[in-house]
Amino acid sequence: MRFFINALIVLFTVFSSSLQAADTGWLQPANTGFMTANTPSHVQVRLLSSAQKEGKVDILLDVKLDDGWKTYWRSPGEGGVAPEISWSSPVKTVEWLWPTPGRFDVAGVSTQGYMGDVVFPITVTSSEHLDKLSGTLTLSTCSNVCILTDYPFELDLTEPAPADFSWAFNQAKGSVPAASGLVEQAQFGFAGNKLTVELQKAADNTWIDPHLFTDVVDGASLGVPSLKYSGNKLTATIDVSDDWGGEAPNLVGKTVSFVVADGELSQQIHGNVVPYTGSASGDDSGHALGLWQIVLFALLGGLILNLMPCVLPVLAMKLGSVLLVPQGEQNTIRRQFLLSSSGILVSFWLLALLMTFLRWGQQVVGWGIQFQSPWFIGFMVLITALFTANLFGVFEINLGSKANTRLATAGGQGNSGHFWQGVFATLLATPCSAPFLGTAVAFALAAPMSELWLIFTALGIGMSLPWLLIAAFPVIAKALPKPGTWMLKLRAVLGLMMLVSCLWLISLLIPHFGAMTATVIAVLFLLILVLFILKNRGIRAAIFPFLLFSALGAGFAWMAIDQQQGHQTLASDKVQWQTLSEDAITQALADNKRVFIDVTADWCVTCKANKYNVLLNDEIQHLLSEPDVVALRGDWTKPSPEISAFLQRRGQVAVPFNQIYGPNLTEGKILSTILDRETLLSIMTEAKGAEK
DSSP states (O other): OHHHHHHHHHHHHHHHHHHSTTBOOSOOOTTOOSOOTTSOSSEEEEEEEOOOBTTEEEEEEEEEEOTTOEEEEEEEETTOOOOEEEESSOOOEEEEOOOOOEEEEETTEEEEEEESEEEEEEEEEOSSOOSEEEEEEEEEEESSSEEEEEEEEEEETTSOOOTTHHHHHHHHHTTSOBSSSSOSEEEEEEETTEEEEEEEOOTTOOOSSEEEEEOOBTTEEEOOOEEEEETTEEEEEEEEEETTSSSOOOOTTOEEEEEEEETTEEEEEEEEOEEOOTTTTTOTTOOOOOHHHHHHHHHHHHHHHTTSTTTHHHHHHHHHHGGGSOTTOHHHHHHHHHHHHHHHHHHHHHHHHHHHHHHHTTOOOOTTGGGGOHHHHHHHHHHHHHHHHHHTTSOOOOTTSOHHHHHTOOSSSOHHHHHHHHHHHHHHHTTOOOTTHHHHHHHHHHSOHHHHHHHHHHHHHHHHHHHHHHHHOGGGGGGSOOOSTHHHHHHHHHHHHHHHHHHHHHHTTHHHHOHHHHHHHHHHHHHHHHHHHHHHHOHHHHHHHHHHHHHHHHHHHHHHHHHHTTSHHHHOOOOOOEEOOHHHHHHHHHTTOEEEEEEEOTTOHHHHHHIIIIITSHHHHHHHTSTTEEEEEEEOSSOOHHHHHHHHHTTOOSSOEEEEEETTEEEEEEOOSSOOHHHHHHHHHHHOOOOO
16 A cells, blocks of 8 residues: 555656656656666756747756765766767757866765766757757766766757746856966976976965866876965976877877865866977976067077077178178178178078978978988088088189079179078078077967967078178177288188088988998098189199098097997987986886986987087996986987977977986976086986985
8 A cells, every 4th residue: 555655656756747847856767757766865856947948048057976986077087988868859969067176085086077966057049949868867976885886868949947946047057167267377298298287366366276177188098186375376287198008199289177165265277288398498397488488589599599509600701701892881891781681591490390280291300300311411512512612712613603602602792602502501500409499399289370470580590690790780890800911811711611510510420321431421521622722723732632531531540430339439428328218217117217318319419419419427427327317318310200209298399309318307397408517416416315
């Protein structure tokens, strides 16, 4: 009898809820018309709706959970399943609004979701007039066990909504994170398998009890944010891996989304990820730089390029060309330097165009990567050879001849010659990495195309500044001595500088064609120079060049053979370098060892400077040979997808790249582009763990 009465009550409840058309009442799971032992008693689910208006229907999904039970947010975290509705009605779009979630960490598993009572506002649209709206809600609820339950439902849209529906819908929307109001500025930086989120409130507001909830990023798994905050600034560091817990994909250039909450306020934030340059720029506070800072870095990096050994020969030639201008003709000097500056700027635009095409083709992009091509190196060898021959007086160039001869013009009054000097200076600058340059280029290569072109323009302007200074104030040229016989000696010195540059470029062909081929090219070039000097100036004038060039040729052959055999004699490097890999870093840290990383390339002039000025120092050699130090080296002379990926994961696109890990520096610290012995020693000491 009692069972019969309970059955009547349940039937009455179901029947009465169907009469209240815009309210499903408390739903029963699929295939469970009565309360049974299999019916989840820890959760109650109900839907209410408005009538269809202009194709839209507002819905409230009300979920009530018993103590100790939870359900999930749209990005549930590890092992969770977000609520979902499969629609039976012809629904066109669905806008599911999610209240601010909480975070639940159980046995090392972190999830994001809700406990207690949560109401989801949902708006659906349909291109058809609907009398009924039906579907199945799939809801995951968890305590010490998890239950996945389907709830079929049907809403009769021909009946009026509950009287207080509009008020309840607006109340529910009030718990959804706002689009603004909490955070004034947000920046996102990625490097070294870590995503850094920097949030700033208005100046007069401080963080009290902030929480950050991570949205899903395709192909990546985000860990639990580690928060640090003081005043109005908050920094969150998030470990990133791939979906299988392996190496993180490169997030630079991707859009990320988060919800940040502080007290009763919450906000949805999103933005593009840029390379995280805090450590690389020497700023230990760690900031993902803004566009205006990157533009400033580009200007400074371009300016400093003029001091690099790659550019000095061309800049010296340019200053030497001033001597050929009659005294007082300031307009001529101004025109020459403006033309060279335009050559620099056009070259940077061409580099930006090349990077644009490479990005469209999903190819590896980076600063100086053109020197990985033997064809480009060969072209540069040809150009420097023509410059060298011209400076040694082997031949003179008449203006108006073919383009390749114009390129060899070192001075004179021809407009094209001065323009191509600027182009040539830029090409020779690309294997050099000046301070600030790597930061600016890394940002540019991941930024939107408009910002890429802006930054490369800033690089060109920065490199042009000394040239523009003389163009603006030609009177500076008056500081040079009056023309005389000393000019011939200067021309010879400039020719020797350019010859050394040419031989260096020939040496870059060794990894591609071998030491013998490169040596033959170098010796033949030197022999041709001597023969032309002998023919044009006689045997007496050719004796000293013959002895000098013979010494250079012998030195080149010795260097080429030494390089082919592994850099043992010339470099005097006693460190046992191992092949660079992420696994090697992980293993070294597991063994409580320090790690020093050196990514280099034969064509990188700054790498060579770091090597001979710092890495070959006896104290550094001894340090890198200690038992608790693992020295890893990556060679980017030729294209290497592994090294390219390694650099990209750290927000880098150029060499040299140096980084230090250790027991006390598990996240790694990126060193400055130009190494400093004292700084390297200090960071290696900082990375050292406690003695076992």
